[in-house]
Amino acid sequence: MRIEKNTVVSLNYRMLNREGQIVEEAETPISYLHGGYDGIFPAVEEALHEKEVGHSLSILMEPEDAFGGYDAELMRIEPKSAFPEGVTVGMQFEGGEEESDDMMIYTVTDVTEDIVVVDGNHPYAGMALQFECTVVDIRSATTEEMMHGHVHGPDGHHH
Numbered sequence: 001m002r003i004e005k006n007t008v009v010s011l012n013y014r015m016l017n018r019e020g021q022i023v024e025e026a027e028t029p030i031s032y033l034h035g036g037y038d039g040i041f042p043a044v045e046e047a048l049h050e051k052e053v054g055h056s057l058s059i060l061m062e063p064e065d066a067f068g069g070y071d072a073e074l075m076r077i078e079p080k081s082a083f084p085e086g087v088t089v090g091m092q093f094e095g096g097e098e099e100s101d102d103m104m105i106y107t108v109t110d111v112t113e114d115i116v117v118v119d120g121n122h123p124y125a126g127m128a129l130q131f132e133c134t135v136v137d138i139r140s141a142t143t144e145e146m147m148h149g150h151v152h153g154p155d156g157h158h159h
């Protein structure tokens with residue numbers, strides 16, 4: 001069976017930064033619905049098209065192909081009084097504009113006596129990443145999965 005539109009593809013993968021350090025590694029295979037459903041990075045999806053189980057690939061994704069460029073406007077300086085006591089670097093908070101549904105995750109990047117610096121960029125924003133993966137399973141998607149545009153089941157979406 002080959003990877004084509006409306007197949008569910010399972011992958012083992014890892015991502016490395018430019019220095020060759022692993023920034024993310026799947027402990028169990030991930031599954032996505034192939035065929036332009038935005039289930040995985042488009043560059044990876046394109047490279048996997050028509051491949052079979054056992055196929056491995058390694059592609060370099062520029063930031064715009066991965067988690068986007070770094071947006072300096074997403075870095076904010078807030079008064080420390082707005083945060084819970086004991087706030088430290090690395091903590092994450094949800095935030096967003098009042099009238100928008102887009103909740104964002106802000107990560108604390110600096111704490112001084114009076115202020116807290118938070119960054120709403122994805123931790124990998126601005127990074128070129130090497131995506132390495134091996135196809136471990138391919139199956140036909142169910143009608144429901146096609147209609148929903150995502151994978152159901154143990155590795156996928158739960159309702």
Ligand SMILES: [Zn+2]
Nearest residue numbers: 148150152157
């Ligand atoms: Zn669904």
